[in-house]
Amino acid sequence: MMVPDPVVRKYSFSDLPVKVEWLEKLLGYPEGETPEAIRDVISEIIEKAPDYADIQGGYVIPEDFEVLDNNNFRVNGLDFNSGKIITGSLRKSERLAFFLMTAGNGIENWSRELMSGGDPLGGYIVDLLGSEIVEAGMDHMQDELEREMEGQAMRISNRYSPGHCGWLVDEQQKLFSFFPDNFCGVSLMDSSLMLPIKSVSGIIGIGKDIKKKAYSCQVCDVEDCLYRDRKTVV
Template identity: 25%
Template structure:
């Protein structure tokens, strides 16, 4: 993984375009632009996040063992048909976590008290921002692994399909996420900070014709927030 930081990033304009598009999607606008007031509010919220977010990530690789319907790694063990399908043909897994930091939560809570419309847009923009950050790091991992003859599956998060949400505890523990990036879990299995992601990424020798983002690997095809395939 030493070559990861040398891999190509999206340009600033490509990053911004993705975040704008995803913010609109989370707001229920689909691919359409909102009215002028909404677009201006999105712009203001993205500027707020730019000065507040402190994105961090943690990643570790482990061998993968599958026996029957059970998945074994040094990071976690579980039964999940949907994750098993995602990991078909894989020999190891990458365990991944990322967060925007506590400042974003504080910003959203502040506006929930004084301007709820801005808080709603901040929620959407922050969700888009963390997804863009994860996608960027996944692309970096993809490029680094392919140089060594390995190919990645789409990231798959606890809570997708029948992958138990409880596995987040093991994932964050093995990553030492609390110490390394300030990411912990509440008693109800919610991540703190809230704008955070944990995921498993399968690694195999056979190339696969799929994107690495997480939305496409979710079976909930009728979700109103599902990303278009276009």
């Protein structure tokens, strides 16, 4: 069965609601207790970030989708073992969107340059910022998908990625088969690691009766995730 061409989205850094407060939390500072010197470093990095970020992604919505059992679903004849948590969340889906999003190579190269140049704090903050850019970019694209589906009297689910909620990361190989090679500059290694590293992939359910939770941490079993309860901050 043919796969439709992906929808492509590109964003500028100013499109995204990247928050100083979230980076402060990731650095371990309680709200309002970040030293002024650290806040200055964060602010300077955020000011320079537009010169390094290449934020782009997209999604594809194949026609054929079915839930097979409590752990598995099938898209265009290809079976995915996503585990009970994700498969259960997709049970009322009628279609599925596969997505990719990346911050580009510039952010991680910038982080490495700072690290090797004797600025480990700056390099670490840039690394955290790269992760936040990807998540904020996905938030933006997911909101756009939601509005598009509302125009078709459809709803969307939360997004889910290989490596989370019991879904093995090597299933990313199957997910990437729905996109052209090097889509938005993202490639996949044999180990299922994405390049650029600051990239994310996954799925979103679509259907008339599906429900999107306020945030997906409540269904995820990864307790030490960097982004647990991110929505309570941003």
